[in-house]
């Protein structure tokens with residue numbers, strides 16, 4: 001694997017909703033193994049950008065290119081629908097804020113994890129169940145719950161199950177949209193801790209959207225600060241948070257409650 005080629009290359013990306021700007025003038029690279037946080041207030045364009053990066057939204061201008069497993073870098077807009085779907089099922093993960101958006105609530109926890117494995121060709125029932133059980137363990141869900149449905153799980157367990165479902169195929173890139181946003185503070189800490197460990201163990205590349213700068217500091221190496229659809233500041237997360245250059249970032253940082 002070449003470390004010299006970015007995994008994701010974003011150039012002059014813009015998304016308009018009619019006359020309204022979702023995001024504009026966005027350019028950056030995401031490197032293999034890097035965790036990049038996109039931060040900013042509500043309405044700053046974080047979700048729009050994440051959806052453009054993950055081929056859920058078509059950009060109005062500019063490009064997002066992805067280095068495929070065969071080494072070729074392709075503009076997402078040039079992918080066929082089948083290629084895009086294949087990426088989403090195998091090479092990419094997407095962790096939603098609301099676990100119900102990323103899980104099948106009426107099938108068992110084991111099947112939720114096994115289904116993603118089947119998408120990459122695993123058919124052997126014993127191995128599917130064993131790997132699913134193994135992944136439940138990795139996200140600290142008791143193996144006895146393998147046949148329970150996520151509708152019977154707590155919010156934190158559902159989110160941990162969604163994480164297992166996403167990571168079981170060893171994706172190269174995981175998108176996360178406020179992964180701890182819907183959880184109680186005490187539950188958030190456990191999920192964050194788990195995420196941090198898994199991201200490090202698996203050497204994942206991650207793009208995470210959050211309005212919570214503490215989450216960004218804990219998980220990311222690099223950070224993009226958005227305001228009004230544009231990037232106002234970018235840099236190593238510790239630098240941005242300890243020495244913010246842009247007045248808007250200074251305001252955001254000043255508004256973090258002292259802990």
Ligand SMILES: Nc1ncnc2c1ncn2[C@@H]1O[C@H](COP(=O)(O)OP(=O)(O)OP(=O)(O)O)[C@@H](O)[C@H]1O
Nearest residue numbers: 017020021022040041042043044045046047048049
């Ligand atoms: N489907 C849509 N139709 C029209 N305008 C939209 C749509 N989605 C987002 N927008 C607009 O694009 C801008 C950016 O919104 P976006 O949801 O990307 O921001 P955000 O930073 O993710 O906010 P939040 O944290 O509240 O989700 C806003 O002005 C919003 O009103």
